[in-house]
Amino acid sequence: MSYLKPKFRHPESPKNKLGYTLDYYEGSLSTLCAGCGHDSISASVVQACYELNIEPHKLAKLSGIGCSSKTPAYFLSNSHGFNSVHGRMPSVATGANMANRDLIYFGVSGDGDTASIGMGQFVHVVRRNLNMVYVVMNNGCYGLTKGQDSATADQGSKNKSGNVNPFDAIDLAGLALELGADFVAQSFSGDKKQLVPLLKAAIKHPGFAFINVISPCVTFNNNVGSTKSYDYVREHVEATSTIDFVPEMKEITTSYAEGSAQKVKMHDGSFIQLHKLSQDWDFQNRFSAMKALNEAKQKGEILTGLLYMNSESKDLHHTIDTSHNPLNTLGKAELCPGAEALEALNADLR
């Protein structure tokens, strides 16, 4: 799996508005299995940040524990990263965001990290509408401990050992909608063409932006009978798509023909072009999105694209009315009431 990353870059590589080439947004070499869906998502993150002309140091990457949570090391080397503890990334992101509202907070988690140990923190970070991107790299299994079913494994899905999962899956996108998230999207790691603009929209969204990305585990959950295998996902993600066969040991990048393209206006006036968005529901109506998601689930389909967005979202800083200046820039002059005020307090305590 490991090989050296080529250092050579073509001198005429295209540059974005900041003058950075794409490789400037890359990270260190991935240690995940070859063909891992997560690496495709990392590549999409690189692409999205490049295209959005983001200053990497103005973005902070945060994650929990698991294969997915390793990925922040594999993109944006010039960003600070924080690989925290299992299921607890949302709280670390909340504190970091409270300290400095001017950075972009990019959280990466997995299905174990979010849907099991981290469920409590996930639910509450949604509820608080923290301004962050929250990507779940969802493969339905615990990769680092060799393939146990996770809480997002579908009922009836067969794992590599041949065991059939008897429990219902937790639908994270549905849950996020139910909890009131103002940006909910679903995608497939192999669909970079869809995922990159979704990531861009998520970064631009002024509150909590959730993307559940189905990201097959090539090593432990890519067998026949698994509902999170490349083959199964490709077949069920969008009935009208033509999907090329891609050998498992390669990174998967599937492109859809552009058909039902749609423009979405972002809060700052920009437009993001989205692909493969079903026209059957109004993505600016939460209930319509919830209905569409449930109907797709009944049909055994994986609905991808932007499911719901409220571009007027108000984040936690707005709710608790914090200073527009990042709190970590304030000093003694703004923060310390001083000796005289203390004398007055003493007098009140006599």
Added chain:
Amino acid sequence: MPQQHSSNLFTQPSGLNNFVIRFANVNGTGSASANLLFTKAIFRMGIPVTPKNIFPSNIQGLPTWYEVRVSEKGYLGRREGIDFMVAVNPQSMATDVAAVKKGGYFLYDNSKKLHEEYIRKDINYIGIPLMEMCNANYSDARQRQLFKNIIYVGALSALFDIEFAVLEGLLADQFKGKEKLIPANVKALELGINYIKEHFSCPLDIRVERRELLGDSIMMDGNSACGLGAIYAGATVAAWYPITPSTSVVEAFMDYADQFRVDKVTGKRNVAIVQAEDELAAIGMAIGAGWNGARSFTATSGPGVSLMNEFLGLAYFAEIPVVLIDVQRTGPSTGMPTRTQQSDILEAAYASHGDTKHVLLFPSTPKECFDLTVEAFDLAEELQTPVIMLTDLDLGMNDHVSAPLKWNPEKEYKRGKVLTAEDLEKIERFGRYHDVDNDGIPYRTYPGTHPTKGSYFTRGTSRDEYAVYTEDSNAYKRNMDRLMKKWNTAKDMVPASVLYQKENQSEYGLLFFGTSQYAAEEAMDMMKEEGAVLDALCLKAFPFTKAVSDFIKSHKKVFVIEQNRDAQMKSLILIEEQTDPSKLISILNYDGMPITADHIFAEISKNLSLHQVLNKA
């Protein structure tokens, strides 16, 4: 229900400006503010006074006690032996009667006849028809309940000779802005006073007389002092989960933030206070904020510290500043949530799996709560590690007479080794975990500082000096050894202990910390009256400073006084100082009530004949 040692066990004489009064109330009936009025009046008469709330883990309807010790000598610890009982709770009457010292007083509501089983021949009964008086004077049910409390305060003021003008002054302060409520309260006080004057000869033998013993002292609870300390220290992010007895730390912080952290021009708040979903998230948020360059803290009690262990290990290993205020209560598990203890010492010192050690601070007074909270933020950032304040329920939730709070306007926040963009420009390659200064403390950067330099990956996994993941044994060991070096550096930075030692050193020493200080100081005076002067040391921090090591080394026997069953501080000393175990003698108190001087005195006497001390002292 608090343990009662009635009658003759404790024979400290009571009298003028020297007695213990206990109020037996039903919680949720408004008795707290009336009882505080009584305490505050004595405080304003310049006499040392210390109140203790003995309350149930309940909101309404259960017995609650409020115990006030008045001590002209300035002893502010708890004392056994109730001289005067205000028994207005029928539920606890049997206990309350039994608790009164021989020759003491029992004030009760005689609107109904007192049951025969509550009659003792060796105490004095003061019956007041509280209910009848309330029914006659007030029509509203809530008023009847509230003013019953004020009437008994009036009665007490006559019995104890409390100056009426002082009570009026307190009411004026309490109802500032709501002055129309004052006359009804004054009337209630007068009802009590007049009834006593008509039916009893007063004042009693145990009474108060104005003194000037308190100087510019204040009366404050430790939790408020911690909350205010966090404001003064420049904390901008507080994340918390409610738990008794720490809740009022953050509530005080919120109140002070309303007062001091709202920008006068923009109306925006220079603080973020987040009520988390649990203690796990509370410490996680505080750590995230600390990582990102804000001064942040959380407050909790033992059960919360258990939950925070994992994150404390991360913050230790990843070297992230954070302040944790642990207001200890009686454990283990849920224990007695509304009783005090010092039983989180070992848990806090070594919180989390693997080799971890945490800086601990032990305040004894509200002033120290304020000062050490400020210091905790400096230490956390200078050392890039969690700093845990270990206070307790007694200190946190009870009012204490304390030296006034002081702020030195020259004081600057010590933000530790943080590199700016300019600093980074001068550095070829930034290494987050490089021991540049050979003190074990590396340099850090805040996210967003520099476009190409200074970024690093924070992780709970092992890494090299450049924060790059590694499983190389040497790199791992280098890092662990550097953390140990940092620990040793901390020994010279933490607050100094307080030494009580005369020129001629005794062979015997007392070692104590936190709220045991009050009882220990009093016990030392009791020893002194017997002719035995012992040396003593009040610990203020862990790691132990050289002064602590020297104190233990230079005494033949050291009594370690602590409020837990397992002698946790003694264990910590044995582990960290490699002391000969036979040298340390434990004096323990773990019934959930604050330790008393009588207990310490008795334990010292039991372990060591006074002659032994006398001869050697």
